[in-house]
Amino acid sequence: xxxxxxLEPVITEKSTALCQQNKYTFRVSKNATKHVIKHAFxxxxxxxxxxxxxxxxxxxxxxRTKGGYKNPVDGKKALITVEGPRIEFFPEAS
Numbered sequence: 001x002x003x004x005x006x007l008e009p010v011i012t013e014k015s016t017a018l019c020q021q022n023k024y025t026f027r028v029s030k031n032a033t034k035h036v037i038k039h040a041f042x043x044x045x046x047x048x049x050x051x052x053x054x055x056x057x058x059x060x061x062x063x064r065t066k067g068g069y070k071n072p073v074d075g076k077k078a079l080i081t082v083e084g085p086r087i088e089f090f091p092e093a094s
Contacts, residue, residue, distance in 0.1 A: 004029060005028060005037060005040035006028055006078075007027045007029065009024065009026050012025075022086065023080070024082060025077060026077070026080065028076050028077065030075065030076050032076065037053055037078050038050045041082075048084035048087070049083040051083050052081045054078070055079075056076070058076065060072025
């Protein structure tokens with residue numbers, strides 16, 4: 001159940017810079033609440049305490065293709081501020 005809440009980390013230039021401040025960005029399930037996201041994060045990464053969570057909905061854009069239109073894909077992101085040791089997504093890159 002916990003893996004169906006937090007789907008994947010968002011790896012961008014901005015989110016990588018925020019990792020220095022112990023803030024991590026994840027794509028989460030569209031119907032997940034902050035309380036559920038907190039419990040899922042603490043179950044996946046034990047030993048780290050969640051200080052705050054900021055969520056935002058991302059709206060998909062309709063795209064025109066050769067065969068007509070492509071349906072939009074909506075989603076949700078969570079910016080999680082953590083207390084504890086750093087999480088290394090790609091240890092060989094640091």
